[in-house]
Amino acid sequence: MKRYLPAILLMVCAAALIGVGIYLRQPESVLHKAVRICMECIGLG
Amino acid sequence: MDRKKIRFGIQAASTLIQNANFKGFFTGKIYEGASKSVCVPGLNCYSCPGAVGSCPIGSLQSFLSGIKFKFPYYVLGLLIFFGAVAGRAICGFLCPFGFLQDLIYKIPFYKKNKFKIDRFLRYLKYVVLLLLVIILPMTFNLTPFFCKYVCPEGTIAGLMLSAADSNVRSALGPLFNWKFILLMIFIITGLIVRRPFCKYVCPLGAIYGFFNKIAIYRMSHDPNKCIHCGACAKVCHMNVDPSKTPNSMECIRCGDCVDVCPKNALYLGVKKERKVPKKSETV
Structure with missing residues (x-):
């Protein structure tokens, strides 16, 4: 358990960050960006 | 397989x-x-x-x-x-x-x-x-x-x-x-x-x-089994020496080094904690 403690702590922090992100509706921002063709990404920007 | x-x-x-x-x-x-x-x-x-x-x-x-x-x-x-x-x-x-x-x-x-x-x-x-x-x-x-x-x-x-x-x-x-x-x-x-x-x-x-050293899925090296043959470093395409830095930031965990080790001194995956005495302690 001690061997993996830093990773477990980081996972808890990550879960907290994801929770805050979901509360701030950030997955919707990700979706909004990802459902349109990104002109810059494909080299048309 | x-x-x-x-x-x-x-x-x-x-x-x-x-x-x-x-x-x-x-x-x-x-x-x-x-x-x-x-x-x-x-x-x-x-x-x-x-x-x-x-x-x-x-x-x-x-x-x-x-x-x-x-x-x-x-x-x-x-x-x-x-x-x-x-x-x-x-x-x-x-x-x-x-x-x-x-x-x-x-x-x-x-x-x-x-x-x-x-x-x-x-x-x-x-x-x-x-x-x-x-x-x-x-x-x-x-x-x-x-x-x-x-x-x-x-x-x-x-x-x-x-x-x-x-x-x-x-x-x-x-x-x-x-x-x-x-x-x-x-x-x-x-x-x-x-x-x-x-x-x-x-x-x-x-x-x-940055996470390689602490990630759940990582590499362990047993210094008691290692004979320092250099086979692991030789086979590594990412130019890492796993016997010295098994959790180098460059390692992509392909496992080629684990396969070539003649003494099974390298382990890749989730491992139970076990205290390994160093060579100097065993002499």
């Missing part, structure tokens, strides 16, 4: 799952479902007609380069979570562009993985991460610098979209030509050097590298 075959199977399955919108390859239309609100662990452009998830680097830049700055809690949380679980094993097992580079390297050609400037070129990916993914997008709004000027995954997405859609094809210009030249450089270099993009350019690999 040996480790190489298992890894190949996981890489192929991961690439297919992350690009499961097969219809898009023929229609030239990208997937618009809810799964795109989740970032995939590897580098996979969300403008690829097959992509069913979002690219973490593209999403990170879209937050940082927005007109109104938003701290990317969600994307950062996902990146930290993936890193804490697997570190750069994601590069070795789950990244579609890493898989493509592994396939390219299988083509018989002149191979050379160890050369002088390799050590210095390794730092380039941290410069790319800081400058093109973080600093410049934060400074100049609405410009995802890494995606726009470097990312070869986006160029592949552009090639696929232009093959299926004449409107995209007719709009290709100088920027695409630049990105296409870069993609060709990565492919041609990839014939000689294993995974040049991962080694020298990939900002995602740079991020996951």
Whole structure:
């Protein structure tokens, strides 16, 4: 358990960050960006 | 089944799952479902007609380069979570562009993985991460610098979209030509050097590298079993010496070193804690 403690702590922090992100509706921002063709990404920007 | 075959199977399955919108390859239309609100662990452009998830680097830049700055809690949380679980094993097992580079390297050609400037070129990916993914997008709004000027995954997405859609094809210009030249450089270099993009350019690999030492899935080295034959360092295509730094930031957890070790001194995976006395303590 001690061997993996830093990773477990980081996972808890990550879960907290994801929770805050979901509360701030950030997955919707990700979706909004990802459902349109990104002109810059494909080299048309 | 040996480790190489298992890894190949996981890489192929991961690439297919992350690009499961097969219809898009023929229609030239990208997937618009809810799964795109989740970032995939590897580098996979969300403008690829097959992509069913979002690219973490593209999403990170879209937050940082927005007109109104938003701290990317969600994307950062996902990146930290993936890193804490697997570190750069994601590069070795789950990244579609890493898989493509592994396939390219299988083509018989002149191979050379160890050369002088390799050590210095390794730092380039941290410069790319800081400058093109973080600093410049934060400074100049609405410009995802890494995606726009470097990312070869986006160029592949552009090639696929232009093959299926004449409107995209007719709009290709100088920027695409630049990105296409870069993609060709990565492919041609990839014939000689294993995974040049991962080694020298990939900002995602740079991020996951920081987690290699503490990730749940990591490497252990037993100094009592090691006979210092150097077989592990010799077989490593990422130029790591696993007997000295088993959890180097460069290691992508391919497991080639584990397979060649004649004394089973290397172990890759989740291991129960066990106190190993050092050689000096046993004498």
